[in-house]
Amino acid sequence: MSDTxxxxxxxxxxxxxxxxxIFSMLSTAERVIDMKLMHTKLPEFLKKMKAAxxxxxxPMDITIRGLENLTSAKMQSLRTGRIEHAVRxxxxxxxxxxxxxxxxxxxxxxxxxxxxxxVDKEGNIKHAILEVVNILHPTEEAYLIGCDDVDDRRPEIxxx
Amino acid sequence: xxxxxxxxxEDTDLMIGLRRAFKMAKITYKMIPEGMLEGKYVPLxxxxxxxxxxxxxxxxxxxxxxxxxxxxSGPVGxxxxxxxxVTTTSDxxxxxxxxxxxAAADMGKINKDFGYLEMAEMPYSDELVKEEPHLxxxxxxxxxxxxxxxxxxxxxxxxxxNVCITGRASNNNSATEMMNIVTMEEILLPILGQQQIMRNxxxxxxxxxxxxxxxxxxxMPEKFGRVFPTRQFPAGDTAHGSGVYAQTLxxxxxxxxxxxxxxxxxxxxxxxxxxxxxxxxxxxxxVLSVARRMGVEIxxxxxxxxxxxxLASVGFTKEWMTEKVDILTxxxxxxxxxxxxxxIVDGTKYNVPDxxxxxTIEV
Numbered sequence: 001m002s003d004t005x006x007x008x009x010x011x012x013x014x015x016x017x018x019x020x021x022i023f024s025m026l027s028t029a030e031r032v033i034d035m036k037l038m039h040t041k042l043p044e045f046l047k048k049m050k051a052a053x054x055x056x057x058x059p060m061d062i063t064i065r066g067l068e069n070l071t072s073a074k075m076q077s078l079r080t081g082r083i084e085h086a087v088r089x090x091x092x093x094x095x096x097x098x099x100x101x102x103x104x105x106x107x108x109x110x111x112x113x114x115x116x117x118x119v120d121k122e123g124n125i126k127h128a129i130l131e132v133v134n135i136l137h138p139t140e141e142a143y144l145i146g147c148d149d150v151d152d153r154r155p156e157i158x159x160x
Numbered sequence: 161x162x163x164x165x166x167x168x169x170e171d172t173d174l175m176i177g178l179r180r181a182f183k184m185a186k187i188t189y190k191m192i193p194e195g196m197l198e199g200k201y202v203p204l205x206x207x208x209x210x211x212x213x214x215x216x217x218x219x220x221x222x223x224x225x226x227x228x229x230x231x232x233s234g235p236v237g238x239x240x241x242x243x244x245x246v247t248t249t250s251d252x253x254x255x256x257x258x259x260x261x262x263a264a265a266d267m268g269k270i271n272k273d274f275g276y277l278e279m280a281e282m283p284y285s286d287e288l289v290k291e292e293p294h295l296x297x298x299x300x301x302x303x304x305x306x307x308x309x310x311x312x313x314x315x316x317x318x319x320x321x322n323v324c325i326t327g328r329a330s331n332n333n334s335a336t337e338m339m340n341i342v343t344m345e346e347i348l349l350p351i352l353g354q355q356q357i358m359r360n361x362x363x364x365x366x367x368x369x370x371x372x373x374x375x376x377x378x379x380m381p382e383k384f385g386r387v388f389p390t391r392q393f394p395a396g397d398t399a400h401g402s403g404v405y406a407q408t409l410x411x412x413x414x415x416x417x418x419x420x421x422x423x424x425x426x427x428x429x430x431x432x433x434x435x436x437x438x439x440x441x442x443x444x445x446x447v448l449s450v451a452r453r454m455g456v457e458i459x460x461x462x463x464x465x466x467x468x469x470x471l472a473s474v475g476f477t478k479e480w481m482t483e484k485v486d487i488l489t490x491x492x493x494x495x496x497x498x499x500x501x502x503x504i505v506d507g508t509k510y511n512v513p514d515x516x517x518x519x520t521i522e523v
Contacts, residue, residue: 109319109325111319111320134320136321136332136341137325138327138328139274141269141271141327141328142266142341145327
């Protein structure tokens, strides 16, 4: 009985102070379930893609572009798994020597808030003006010139 | 799909059907190729198709775009133009001929979500004229003609701009400016210039310059407008709101505009219909310049401070607006339009057939 109480206390302690340890102890199946319930951290997303290419049965280099400007972001987990799978699948295709991985806006006009901040010598924001700028981007065709084998697995716009 | 109304032409449906069945249908269109055009850089291929050609061939606008796109191994902006309808300029002057359909393609493909748009018809009603008083020109100058400007926002998936994008090609502001988004170079194609292109009239090829950069901002509020889908900015105001910087916004960009005599004539007709500069037609430098020489009173109290600031930055001050000048007849203004109507840097006038080639393809 006392052993059980001790174990439970240890579990509570670990849950509170060592959440990464708990995550690392989850089985693959538990991770998949967990992945569907949450969003993936950006650094973890990048690691997953690199691992999918580097640790494939046919390991190869991968270059990832399009996320450089992001510092804090949560990535849709359900698609993260599918994309990992797509990277691994691409490493297995005949004639493929390396992976180029591009992230571009699905809708080629994105709306952004611009924050103009006036900062004092102590680093405090004294004044701010908010503006908006809409940015036009090339669509995927600009990245696929010369390629005839395009497997479009994207759902219709508005679906996950 | 073509409507019954759209199918009206000299051809019978039987003739159109036979031509399609025996693959004898053809369309002729105008094309400006990507590259240098008389010293100005055109950043993508640009195709202008007459809606009459599309109807006569018995194909849909999308089929016409696809047929033209397949001939181009690069980015292309494409417009289908209807000479039998009317539209408005951004500053609210009505003119004959409008873009009905627009598209963007790259390497022969048109993006299924973002590559194609149709302009919305604005049916005539007294209520619409009341809400958009510059439309008093409509029944006076173009009775019975259908009006088209921009698309219905409900039909497009791109949130803000009236733009088609495929790959590198971007056809924006309801087909009046086109860009290569990879090289980021652009060309402006104001509507009156396109009307001249479609009629083999006269155009000026040049750089947009500071005056037109300011003028573009002096818009009239319109529902389903070419640039804005809602009546966002009141008459007499500026959509730019950027002070002395407005003159720089498009200054270096090449453009193809109508011969200034054509612009002057359209503005004169707008005034004759009763439009007041700054109140029921936009206070653009071109409108103000014609008004001043025609003796048309400018609604100076209705022009906002921020619009005045932008106008003054390119020389159109309150003092200039009230300065006493010789009043000319409409005919004299049209004859002296190159001198009276401001705008365009390093411009050269061309007869359209000398500048833009026609091509014919089977569809």
